[in-house]
Amino acid sequence: MDVFSDPANFDEYTTGFLWILKLTAAGGFAAFVLGVVLAAMRVSPVPVLRGFGAAWVNLFRNTPLTLIIFFCYFGLYTNLGLVLSDELELNNFWLGVVGLAVYTAAFVCEAIRSGINTVDAGQAEAARAIGMTFFQNLRIVILPQAGRAVVAPLGSILIALCKNATIVGTIGLAESSNAMKNLINFNGDQVIPIFLVFAGTFAVVLIPTGYGFGWLANRLAVKR
Amino acid sequence: MTTGEPLIVLDKVNKYFGPLHVLQDVDLTVDRGEVVVVIGPSGSGKSTLCRAINRLEPINSGTITFDGRELPAEGKALAKLRSEVGMVFQSFNLFAHKTILENVMLGPVKVRKEKASVVRERAMKLLDRVGIGNQADKYPAQLSGGQQQRVAIARALAMEPKALLFDEPTSALDPEMVGEVLDVMTSLAREGMTMVVVTHEMGFARHAANRVVFMADGQLVEQDTPDAFFGNPKSDRAKDFLSKILTH
Numbered sequence: 001m002d003v004f005s006d007p008a009n010f011d012e013y014t015t016g017f018l019w020i021l022k023l024t025a026a027g028g029f030a031a032f033v034l035g036v037v038l039a040a041m042r043v044s045p046v047p048v049l050r051g052f053g054a055a056w057v058n059l060f061r062n063t064p065l066t067l068i069i070f071f072c073y074f075g076l077y078t079n080l081g082l083v084l085s086d087e088l089e090l091n092n093f094w095l096g097v098v099g100l101a102v103y104t105a106a107f108v109c110e111a112i113r114s115g116i117n118t119v120d121a122g123q124a125e126a127a128r129a130i131g132m133t134f135f136q137n138l139r140i141v142i143l144p145q146a147g148r149a150v151v152a153p154l155g156s157i158l159i160a161l162c163k164n165a166t167i168v169g170t171i172g173l174a175e176s177s178n179a180m181k182n183l184i185n186f187n188g189d190q191v192i193p194i195f196l197v198f199a200g201t202f203a204v205v206l207i208p209t210g211y212g213f214g215w216l217a218n219r220l221a222v223k224r
Numbered sequence: 225m226t227t228g229e230p231l232i233v234l235d236k237v238n239k240y241f242g243p244l245h246v247l248q249d250v251d252l253t254v255d256r257g258e259v260v261v262v263i264g265p266s267g268s269g270k271s272t273l274c275r276a277i278n279r280l281e282p283i284n285s286g287t288i289t290f291d292g293r294e295l296p297a298e299g300k301a302l303a304k305l306r307s308e309v310g311m312v313f314q315s316f317n318l319f320a321h322k323t324i325l326e327n328v329m330l331g332p333v334k335v336r337k338e339k340a341s342v343v344r345e346r347a348m349k350l351l352d353r354v355g356i357g358n359q360a361d362k363y364p365a366q367l368s369g370g371q372q373q374r375v376a377i378a379r380a381l382a383m384e385p386k387a388l389l390f391d392e393p394t395s396a397l398d399p400e401m402v403g404e405v406l407d408v409m410t411s412l413a414r415e416g417m418t419m420v421v422v423t424h425e426m427g428f429a430r431h432a433a434n435r436v437v438f439m440a441d442g443q444l445v446e447q448d449t450p451d452a453f454f455g456n457p458k459s460d461r462a463k464d465f466l467s468k469i470l471t472h
């Protein structure tokens with residue numbers, strides 16, 4: 001464990017994991033908002049919107065995340081000149097957020113849509129019959145009831161997102177996997193402890209996250 | 225108690241489900257204050273007819289006019305029309321995540337933007353009227369089928385609709401609960417509510433309906449007063465149907 005007693009190494013480790021948390025938070029928030037919008041499109045009465053939602057899901061769910069992140073860097077930034085921050089590393093961070101959000105939103109959309117499918121069709125029909133618009137129906141009747149079925153899968157998606165965030169390291173961000181690689185390069189005799197600390201940090205954060213979502217799903221299931 | 229003033233007018237309405245011609249040139253006029261019972265064999269298009277009237281089911285040709293205006297195609301105007309036509313479903317369809325009181329209040333508050341305090345009072349009166357006032361804070365799943373259906377009627381009434389559509393409102397109920405729902409419907413009929421009721425309850429048809437409409441294979445085969453229809457059906461289809469349901 002001597003590696004981490006060196007303040008510079010310890011700093012590299014915490015900075016790395018902090019990036020992971022920031023990527024997860026920003027990417028997760030954007031993916032959630034985008035996923036809800038996409039799910040609404042997929043169940044909307046407008047064929048063009050349904051088609052757009054379906055195309056998004058099929059395109060991004062079936063493309064490796066590494067390719068999407070590379071495209072954000074080489075395509076959006078290098079080629080098309082999209083600059084999201086003047087500071088180089090921060091720019092890479094935001095490009096990573098875009099890639100993670102676009103990719104994860106496809107999964108969020110499908111989780112929400114399958115949740116919507118668990119709600120009896122009669123519920124939406126009764127809402128339409130009293131004159132609710134499509135959005136009122138979704139907001140007041142369908143999504144609150146779909147919520148129960150959506151919470152647990154959303155937990156899994158968030159956990160996957162957190163681990164996927166390490167891929168942003170490939171476009172120049174000193175996140176956990178890069179930090180670990182660096183520490184191993186200079187401390188070849190301590191590979192296993194280094195690995196255990198990094199992996200353990202993920203586990204310490206993600207295991208309670210999983211239980212938290214499970215607990216939330218149960219709570220929502222009772223009330224009805 | 226009909227006024228001779230048409231409220232719902234169907235003119236040459238046709239509806240297909242793929243190749244299936246479910247409504248075939250259906251003409252039907254329901255006057256303000258009239259109670260029309262629709263009967264006919266399963267699969268004859270009764271539900272589709274009922275659902276076409278508030279456009280839960282779009283039609284392929286013909287016109288449906290409600291209160292002098294043709295049904296709007298989509299959007300806000302359609303939502304407004306639906307808020308003026310109450311619908312009661314076979315499977316109740318109360319909002320499962322809302323209390324009984326919330327179920328009744330939701331339409332007036334969210335759709336018509338009425339003040340919650342005003343609506344609450346009206347909703348409680350309606351719940352009292354259908355005999356559920358003391359269950360207002362329960363959830364639908366905690367009520368019996370008959371109670372849920374009475375709440376569904378109160379929910380429809382809370383919008384102060386110009387007409388009510390019932391699609392087999394007692395078919396999903398245990399026999400001992402049918403009466404309590406029919407009682408509510410009968411009293412609404414007496415008060416002059418315009419009603420289209422798909423049902424196999426012949427007792428209700430006889431004493432509450434102004435007119436009975438018989439459907440078979442997507443067509444309106446015949447229509448008459450209850451006495452004339454049950455006493456002296458004209459078409460073979462109707463005779464056959466009545467002999468089947470009345471001999472049990």
Ligand SMILES: Nc1ncnc2c1ncn2[C@@H]1O[C@H](COP(=O)(O)OP(=O)(O)O)[C@@H](O)[C@H]1O
Nearest residue numbers: 241244246264265266267268269270271272273
């Ligand atoms: N959504 C639908 N898609 C395809 N066929 C349908 C649909 N709804 C009803 N049908 C068919 O249309 C016919 C009429 O149905 P319906 O109006 O429910 O009859 P009823 O209420 O008189 O039993 C039936 O043959 C039924 O199978």
Ligand SMILES: [Mg+2]
Nearest residue numbers: 270271272392
């Ligand atoms: Mg039916």
